[in-house]
Amino acid sequence: MKAVCKWVQQYGPLLGRLLLANLFIVSGFKKIAGFAGTAGYMAKVMPALDPNLVNIMLALTIAIELGGGLMILVGWQARWAAAAILLWMIPVTYLFHAYWGLPPDQMQAQFIQFQKNMAIMGALLFVVAQGPGPCSLGKDNC
Template sequence: MIFAIETAALQTFDGAFADELFLVARILFGGVIAFIGLNHFLNLEEMAGYAEYKGAPAPTLSVGASGVVLVLGGLAVALGAFPTLAAGALAGFLVVATPMMHDFWAVPEDQRQDELNSFLKNVGLLGMTVLLLAVSTVEWPYAVGVGLV
């Protein structure tokens, strides 16, 4: 017997309070991402030192640029503005930064658990960005309604 998985195009957010729950999820996720980005600026020297230790190119510039991506991407997700661009930029950042900055497999034993926790946190955040990309072409409820699509 061959099993088939059928998919249907997502047209709307159906279900009781689906629109409101999606808005709350966007605000929580986007707010956390924007706050992480803000910390890139508030702790620029410390984070640039860590980025240099991890081998990031142009560490101060890298931390500042990633802070911009995180703040703007997070705010755009929360507001529902440019959803494809915002989710794509956040996913790109996470795909690059996660293995570079949280290489738990290559650190001394006493640092391994902290790096593993940060790695897994970022993988979870990446999962959310992929989900947002999947629904980025659908009209988001309670969104400002600007985008590239």
């Protein structure tokens, strides 16, 4: 049992970062591939915004997801990356998963997405608090 605990302490943070970062890296690449469609969806959710501003916000979103995801993955400045993504997720979750104002047939799906984002924010907060752990860029203790 002691060997298992040691293994988890050594490699658990790396696997956790991989799983967490994967979500943001894949999402960032999908937004690049479907830039026009994603911008259109964002414009529907925020109709008061100028289309140029929507494109700028989408480009920033891609930079946060890809850049932050890669930083968390390799463990370089992971606390700062996790903090940036966490702060970005607060308005994103509120705007894009506002389940409380939806008809009952749409409410459950958005409630699940809202709760998923809350759990992801918890994981990000854990990285902010604990750092990337062993097996991260700049560490030679793996």
